[in-house]
Amino acid sequence: KQPSSKADAKSAPRKLGYNEKRELEDIPKRIEGLENEQNQLTVKMEAPGFYQQDGAVITQAVERLEQIHDELSRLYHRWGELEESSH
Template identity: 50%
Template structure:
């Protein structure tokens, strides 16, 4: 099954329309469940504390900034592997539970990547402002 993915993109899915519809429903359900549960109250105090200290990066933040590209690359690699796995139609017939777990991990990776990219952007802008 080939489906429009928004932004002018198309993606091929294994199985028929009902398989695609079930997959989309599970992905959207997992995302909405995550959004309902994930309030993230700790993110704001950390950002406020960082601003209170000034724009200078601490030693720990400098090390974090240096490590972020590697962490992001590792997650993107895992994301690609999971996407390839989920594109294989046989996985849904062979081991539906593994396919579901892979889809859930893929959603978690997306969330984690967004957090890391936002953190990277914050640290980079602070580093640029200090020097």
């Protein structure tokens, strides 16, 4: 019995479209920018006296750090998907 062509199509890599290629090229730059922002924010938060500031400033920094973490996770996942599709 021969395998179905649908199964072959799913396992075979497909070509990336124009927008996906651009996205794949752009993701490393976006990751680098977010990681730089994450590092800068972490340094600020580790500074003596940071937690003696107004609570709103602290909350804003913590929330931004969480947003960056979530966005980085999403970008790394998407990068992996695009890389896998392109090979």
